[in-house]
Amino acid sequence: MKNRWNLLWILLAAVLVAGCAKKAEPAAVAAKAEPYKVAFVYIGPPGDLGWTHEHDQGRKAVEAEFGDKVKTVFIENVPEGPDATRIIRQYAQEGYNMIFATSFGYMDPMVEVAKEFPKVKFEHCSGYKTAENMSTYFGRIYQPRYLSGIVAGKMTKSNIIGYAAAFPIPEVVRGINAFTLGVRSVNPKAQVRVVWTNTWYDPVKEREAAVALLDAGADIIAQHQDTVEP
Template structure:
């Protein structure tokens, strides 16, 4: 009887020790708008989560939920994470913005990092990347490589991030090739391979021989490969499986350094809300390997632009630039301020497309 009591006591003590060790871990949640295997946006966030785990090991516990639609579903998922002890949540879609603010107000000890949004709170940070810097480089390559002079652009939602990207790509394609024309298809989704493929096919039928995308799957790349003689660019991730086919380069979102720094801030008690918007210079936006399909001279021009953007000697939005209605936006040599870019709701002159309400 006495031995049994001793064993029971020891087991209980071990249980308390294990529980205490588990409680000491920092719990980090990730909410994803697409599946981790999308090959684009969510895939790169998941790679960053894995690097966080590599960095901190047993100091942390991470959880993630994939394919969470924008809106109320994201609030439910974040609430559940908070109830289960999350110390920090990375909410990785623009449409999670209001839900993130709502959940943060109910759990003041919870920290939330919201990707691509603009609303902050005492326990909510926002972070994004200057994707438009990469779009400028893509636009230059596209303008130089198109033979039909028609470039197709698959757009997700009419938010400033997407509008900025279209404008940046168009400006630099037009500089590289004055005869270039953009055709834009809005698909009202971040991740829907069928819709993305249909959009790519429609653009190709309209004469586009270059496809750009601001959606998350590799379906447009597959459509370009099927069409033949059509090139494309990896979006958010390298999409290197297509580098022997239509993919000539890519924009890669490198979230890991930011995620590691913010988790470390929670662990050491120094976390404060911040508003981070970094680009090529800081390494948050990377340009994927350029394939031999891009002529050597064009590669050199693209790499020179990348270096100028990284060092701050060139800004992708440098005047003279007019708005779509012909009104002056930026004078000769003038560059856009961040406030205008962050809230961009207009196309530049020459973009023959409408922005949906």
């Protein structure tokens, strides 16, 4: 009997303790993850219908694919040089996780800033300098330039083909060489004449270069510029 009463009191005590215990709070709702922040630095406007336009299409595709998991911003018409350094550094200071610099002349500014922000990922288009947190990207555009050279070599009647080009840097020279090789593969007599505009985005200068080449006898114009103006 005594053991029975002892058991009863133990059970009663257990119930009372359980009743007096603080009820467990419902698990807190997990905080919404912060979006991955990506910034794009453009040499021209997205409305150039060329280089910057296509980069901006890529930015929009990222937003469409990842929705609110990513936040993107861009700034246009950033000159190569000190202004680029300032803008890239500003985005890093504002907490952006990844920064795209979309012109060759942004290479050294990005290298400088990448050293200051080791936790930020930097992506540079068409350059050749890298770091632990900085990579480069570029398509093999010399291959289609070779093919377009074949077409131009077949089509020309004057055997003079014009080429409006921005700057004598590796990517542009490589493209001119590939185009010329394509021309010569089907038309050894043809000439490729180059006019340098020394600008990526200046529709007026680009058009003037094309007109000068036409005046020199070219009947086909190729280009390495950011717009479709030539």
